Amino acid sequence: MNYIIDVNGLRKEFKSHASRSGLKGAFRDLFTRNYSTKTAVNGISLQIKPGEMVGYIGENGAGKSTTIKMLTGILTPTSGTVSVNGMDPHRDREQFVRSIGVVFGQRSQLWWDIAVQESFRLLKKVYNVSDAFYETHMEDVISTLNIEPLLNQPVRKLSLGQRMRCELAAALIHNPPLLFLDEPTIGLDVLVKLKIREFLKKINEKYGTTILLTTHDLSDIEALCERVIMLDEGNIIYDGALQQLRENWGEGKQIQFVFSEEVSLQTLQQLTAGYLVVWEQGDNGASWTASIDDDEDIISGVIGKVVSSIKIIDLKMAETTTEEIIRNIYEEGAIRNG
Amino acid sequence: MSYVSIFFQYASQYLKTRLTYRADALVEIISDLLSQAVNLIFILVVFGHTSLLSGWSRDEMIFIYGFFLVPFALFGAFFNIWDFTDRYIVKGEMDRILTRPIHSLFQIILERMELESLFGAVTGIVIMIVSASQLHLTFHWYDLFVFLLLAFSGAMVYAGIFISLASIGFWSDSRTDIMPMMYNIGNYGRYPVNIYNKVIRWVLTWILPFAFVGVYPSAYFLGKEEWYTYTYLTPVIGIVFFFISLFLWNKGVTKYRGAGN
Amino acid sequence: MAKYIEMIRIRFLMMLAYRTNYYSGILIYSINIGAYYFLWSAIYGDKGSIQSLSIGQMTTYIAVAWMARAFYFNNIDREIAMEIKEGKVAIEMIRPYNYLTMKMMQGLGEGIFRILFFSLPGMVIVYFLFPVSFSAHPLTWVYFLGSILLSFMINTQINLLTGIATFFLFNNAGLIRAKRVVIDLFSGLILPISFFPGWAQTVMDYLPFKGISYIPSMIFTEGFQGVQIWNGLMNQAVWVILLFLPIGMLWTLAKRQLIVQGG
Numbered sequence: 069m070n071y072i073i074d075v076n077g078l079r080k081e082f083k084s085h086a087s088r089s090g091l092k093g094a095f096r097d098l099f100t101r102n103y104s105t106k107t108a109v110n111g112i113s114l115q116i117k118p119g120e121m122v123g124y125i126g127e128n129g130a131g132k133s134t135t136i137k138m139l140t141g142i143l144t145p146t147s148g149t150v151s152v153n154g155m156d157p158h159r160d161r162e163q164f165v166r167s168i169g170v171v172f173g174q175r176s177q178l179w180w181d182i183a184v185q186e187s188f189r190l191l192k193k194v195y196n197v198s199d200a201f202y203e204t205h206m207e208d209v210i211s212t213l214n215i216e217p218l219l220n221q222p223v224r225k226l227s228l229g230q231r232m233r234c235e236l237a238a239a240l241i242h243n244p245p246l247l248f249l250d251e252p253t254i255g256l257d258v259l260v261k262l263k264i265r266e267f268l269k270k271i272n273e274k275y276g277t278t279i280l281l282t283t284h285d286l287s288d289i290e291a292l293c294e295r296v297i298m299l300d301e302g303n304i305i306y307d308g309a310l311q312q313l314r315e316n317w318g319e320g321k322q323i324q325f326v327f328s329e330e331v332s333l334q335t336l337q338q339l340t341a342g343y344l345v346v347w348e349q350g351d352n353g354a355s356w357t358a359s360i361d362d363d364e365d366i367i368s369g370v371i372g373k374v375v376s377s378i379k380i381i382d383l384k385m386a387e388t389t390t391e392e393i394i395r396n397i398y399e400e401g402a403i404r405n406g
Numbered sequence: 407m408s409y410v411s412i413f414f415q416y417a418s419q420y421l422k423t424r425l426t427y428r429a430d431a432l433v434e435i436i437s438d439l440l441s442q443a444v445n446l447i448f449i450l451v452v453f454g455h456t457s458l459l460s461g462w463s464r465d466e467m468i469f470i471y472g473f474f475l476v477p478f479a480l481f482g483a484f485f486n487i488w489d490f491t492d493r494y495i496v497k498g499e500m501d502r503i504l505t506r507p508i509h510s511l512f513q514i515i516l517e518r519m520e521l522e523s524l525f526g527a528v529t530g531i532v533i534m535i536v537s538a539s540q541l542h543l544t545f546h547w548y549d550l551f552v553f554l555l556l557a558f559s560g561a562m563v564y565a566g567i568f569i570s571l572a573s574i575g576f577w578s579d580s581r582t583d584i585m586p587m588m589y590n591i592g593n594y595g596r597y598p599v600n601i602y603n604k605v606i607r608w609v610l611t612w613i614l615p616f617a618f619v620g621v622y623p624s625a626y627f628l629g630k631e632e633w634y635t636y637t638y639l640t641p642v643i644g645i646v647f648f649f650i651s652l653f654l655w656n657k658g659v660t661k662y663r664g665a666g667n
Numbered sequence: 668m669a670k671y672i673e674m675i676r677i678r679f680l681m682m683l684a685y686r687t688n689y690y691s692g693i694l695i696y697s698i699n700i701g702a703y704y705f706l707w708s709a710i711y712g713d714k715g716s717i718q719s720l721s722i723g724q725m726t727t728y729i730a731v732a733w734m735a736r737a738f739y740f741n742n743i744d745r746e747i748a749m750e751i752k753e754g755k756v757a758i759e760m761i762r763p764y765n766y767l768t769m770k771m772m773q774g775l776g777e778g779i780f781r782i783l784f785f786s787l788p789g790m791v792i793v794y795f796l797f798p799v800s801f802s803a804h805p806l807t808w809v810y811f812l813g814s815i816l817l818s819f820m821i822n823t824q825i826n827l828l829t830g831i832a833t834f835f836l837f838n839n840a841g842l843i844r845a846k847r848v849v850i851d852l853f854s855g856l857i858l859p860i861s862f863f864p865g866w867a868q869t870v871m872d873y874l875p876f877k878g879i880s881y882i883p884s885m886i887f888t889e890g891f892q893g894v895q896i897w898n899g900l901m902n903q904a905v906w907v908i909l910l911f912l913p914i915g916m917l918w919t920l921a922k923r924q925l926i927v928q929g930g
Contacts, residue, residue: 082663137664142504144660158660162507170505177502181423193415194506196408430836437845444852451862452710455717460709587695594702601709606701 071151072246072278073116073139078148080109080134108134110302111148118245121272121279123289123310126299127398132282135299136250139280140170153246166195169239173251176231177238178223184234185219188241195242202241209237212267229260236264240271247271249281253288265291286390300398313393320361325374326382327354339373354381409512416516424522435525442529445471445596460601466628467597469537473627474596474620475530477560482523484515485565488585491575500662511569511655534627543627556623556637559644563618564592566647569655576658588614596620611636618643670764671772678776682784692785696733697792703729703857704797718861724888725859727799731887732856732880734786735815739822739879741774744843747830757925767827767918774823802889810896814883817903821878822850824910831914834921855881859890875910878903 085101109131116122126132137143138150141157141164150157153167171177178187192202210216213233218226226234232252239247249268253261265288271277283289289296289310296313298306306313330353337347343366346359358374360366371383424431449471453464462470494500494514503510538545571584595616599607610617618640625633704726711722720728747770750756759766793799802808829846833839851857853876860871860881871877882899885891891899 134664137501140505142501143662143664161504162509165505166507168505172501175498175502177505179419181426182419186419186422190415190419193408193412194508196507430839430841433836433839433845434841437841437848440845441848444848447852448858451858451864454864455862456710456712456714458712584695587692587699590699591695591702597706602702602705606698606705609698 070118071115072118072120072153073114073280074149074151075115075139076113076149077111078109078113078135078138078150079107079111079146080131080138080143081146082106082108107302109138109145112299112302112304114297114304114307116278116280118278119272119276120295121268121293122281123293123296124280124282124299125286125289125296125394126282130299131302132299133250136248136280136282140168140248141165166242167244167246169242169244169247171232171235171239171247171249171252173232173249173254176223177235178231180224181222183220183222184215184226187223187234188219188238191238191241197242201243205243206237206241209240209271212270213237214263229256232256232260232264236267243275244277245275246278247280249279249283251283252281253283253285261285261288268292286394290390298394298397306397310390314390320359321367322386323358323360323367323371324350324382324384324386325356325358325380326350327356328379328381330354331356331378335378336374339377340370342373343370345370409508412508413516417519417521420519420521431522434520435522438523438526439529442475442526442533445593446533460598462598463541465537465540469534469541469543469628470598470620470624471596472530472533472537473557473624474560475533476527476557477564477619478592479523479526479530480557480561481564481568482526483521484519485561485568486520486523487514487518487568487572488589490514490572491579495575495579495662498664501664504659504662510659511652538627541628543629545627549627552626556626556640559641560619560623562644562648563615563640566644566649566651567592567614567616569648569651573651573654573658576661576663579663592616592619615643615647671768674769674772675776675779678773679780682777682780692737692781693789693792696737696785696789697796700730700733700789700793701796703733718859720859720861720888720890723798723800724890726797727801727888728859728884728890730790730793730797730799731811732884734782734790735818735880735883735887736856737781737786737789738778738815739819740781741777741823741826743770743774743823744826744830744846745840746770746773747827748833748839748843751830751833760922760925767914770827770830771823774826775819778819802887804889807886807889810900811883811887814886814900814903817900817907818879818883820907821875821903821910824907824914825850825875827914828910828917831917831921834924850876850879853877854879855884859885861890875906878906 083103083105085103112131112135124132124135134143138145139152139157141161144158153164155164155167157164177191178184179190182190188206210219213236215230215233215237218230218234223231223234236252247268253264256264268279268281269292272279279292281288281293294309294311296306296308296310297304332353333347333349336356336358337345340358344361348357348359349355350357358370360370367385374380375383446468449464449467452459453467457463459467494503500510503513506513567588568585571588574584591614593616594602594606594610595618598621599610599617602610607617618636622633622636623640626637707725707729708722711717711725715721717725747756750759756766759769790799794801825846829839829843832842836842853871853874855877856879860868860877863871878899882891882903886896886899
């Protein structure tokens with residue numbers, strides 16, 4: 069199999085020192101220090117095929133950024149092997165980075181004081197992109213991202229959303245087959261987010277660009293990625309299809325009833341005695357939620373029984389959101405076999 | 407070579423930015439001139455109380471200072487990365503640098519260059535010409551090339567020391583006062599080293615070889631033959647120290663820990 | 668007041684945290700003093716005294732000038748400039764303290780750290796390496812302490828002025844550097860004021876700089892006697908008071924600028 073990213077037993081440890089508290093502690097720190105080793109990434113393995121869009125998620129400090137930095141050649145792994153685009157990112161750094169694009173949501177790639185256009189021109193030189201290629205390719209990128217009007221402004225005058233679009237364009241100047249995005253939508257408003265997602269989809273389709281994305285915003289992942297990799301305390305706890313994650317962890321359906329009058333738990337339990345239902349009271353005696361398995365017979369059965377004997381004002385079906393699923397996974401700490 | 411064309415690309419961007427903030431560039435040049443004036447004043451005041459300093463006359467001292475300004479200006483224009491740890495390690499700008507296909511040190515030199523420092527070289531040359539005429543020095547046609555070689559070597563010495571110091575940042579991002587203080591020590595190279603005791607002379611020659619930026623190369627033009635061995639060593643020391651620093655830098659990059667860790 | 672004292676403590680602790688700073692500092696200060704010692708030895712040659720300072724007094728002068736510099740020196744001008752550029756000053760302004768006082772207190776915390784951890788051990792080293800003589804009169808030490816406190820004030824006030832100037836200049840790194848150079852020369856750090864030609868000394872009488880280094884160092888080396896000490900201290904005190912004026916004015920203007928530009 070030909071993988072664009074092939075990582076085996078990747079590990080990164082950081083040595084850090086713990087400061088002692090208070091004035092006395094600080095004095096002691098002058099002479100001896102407590103060193104401790106923190107494992108940020110604990111021997112992970114992952115393979116990504118060309119053209120995939122993969123979401124890389126995890127809580128703060130789970131090791132996401134550290135992994136991305138090792139994959140992009142910024143950090144040297146403590147142990148393990150990394151092959152990205154067929155190269156060792158750190159050893160062949162200068163050659164390697166020509167084949168990737170990187171966007172850090174919280175760090176600008178562009179030069180603060182000069183116009184966006186000038187930044188692009190500088191990067192074009194840096195990546196040794198030919199004039200002909202630059203013109204056709206960038207024209208496309210610029211028009212898709214709709215940043216023509218921004219090109220003559222200095223970066224410091226752009227809003228966050230405008231800047232992020234320019235950052236994306238800058239990362240694509242050399243049309244890399246692989247794009248790393250670290251929190252690309254952080255702090256952006258919904259419209260800009262949508263625009264950026266649309267754009268990413270488009271370049272993925274058009275150029276077959278492989279995209280590895282870390283984000284806090286799961287809606288990004290839902291919109292873009294078929295595959296997610298979940299990281300917790302430096303270990304991969306889930307690697308697979310987003311859809312499957314939902315199915316295994318979706319925990320069935322919830323039906324919210326609002327009745328025209330107060331109903332007792334006993335009445336409801338008697339009504340649905342033939343099914344496995346957990347009833348929970350809502351805001352008042354007239355609103356109840358039934359949690360059931362995601363099965364069409366059960367769903368129609370329960371609704372039928374209830375509706376036929378009690379008058380209802382409102383009825384809502386709710387599916388567990390991805391966010392809830394992920395919260396559940398982290399709370400339980402490990403993944404259930406699916 | 408593409409590095410050359412990238413250099414000019416950056417330089418032209420730099421000039422554009424600088425021209426937008428002309429007043430600041432002007433203040434910077436003036437402050438450079440001021441600092442050069444202060445150093446000259448120091449020499450002049452000192453020679454108001456003595457006529458010879460361990461065998462060196464006032465005009466010779468001034469000539470050494472003038473020469474020193476040339477490599478120092480080259481250093482200031484391209485290798486003045488005293489805030490490297492703060493800017494690139496602590497604030498994590500190094501992340502960005504490392505995602506680009508150019509040698510990391512070269513990128514930082516491009517980003518941090520301060521071309522207005524080159525005015526210092528002009529001042530230095532003027533000072534040298536004035537004191538040389540006071541001293542009635544004579545030059546050969548090839549002395550120009552010797553001068554260029556020695557000045558570049560001196561700049562390499564300076565660059566080597568400061569790049570080595572910057573590399574420490576890869577291992578420890580603690581804030582240190584080493585950089586600013588090193589400027590002070592660097593200044594001792596512009597006084598004749600024979601005024602110092604053996605230990606300091608040795609340090610200034612072999613450990614922090616600032617003597618190769620000022621007094622040793624100047625000795626050649628001043629015709630002080632007893633120092634010629636050191637004059638000839640200048641390019642060697644420059645290359646050796648520069649390569650040591652490159653080695654340390656490349657080693658350091660593999661130890662980079664990233665921001666926020 | 669408690670919050671300002673807390674600030675001194677915090678800054679002190681911060682300095683303690685940077686231990687490489689501490690080790691290298693002593694070494695480098697000693698090298699600095701040493702280099703000037705040799706330079707001055709060469710200048711003195713076999714002269715017994717220049718401008719009524721003996722070579723012994725001169726050595727002590729250099730040593731104590733650098734020691735005092737460790738105390739009064741700080742980078743708050745650069746810090747202010749950075750905070751202005753990064754827009755942090757606007758946040759600082761809404762905090763319940765006076766920004767400038769806070770900066771001064773940070774400088775004081777740094778100064779106390781440096782004098783304890785750089786200068787004192789550094790002086791011990793210098794004492795064994797070079798012919799430095801310390802005064803036996805306790806009163807000299809008291810005058811000296813008072814004098815370096817005032818020199819801290821003057822230097823910090825000048826730093827505040829250059830820092831605030833960032834509001835009006837886009838990039839005032841040049842100004843900050845120029846200021847440092849001027850202070851090194853005109854404060855008497857590298858050259859006692861009495862070595863300058865007469866006319867230059869007259870000019871410097873009208874400038875605040877000699878209160879930073881020359882006056883405390885002369886007191887310590889007992890180059891100043893009797894009424895000269897009191898004149899020196901008075902000169903410093905007057906400058907401390909006078910410098911509040913331009914700071915206040917510039918700060919008021921700067922705050923107005925901040926409102927207009929929004930940081």
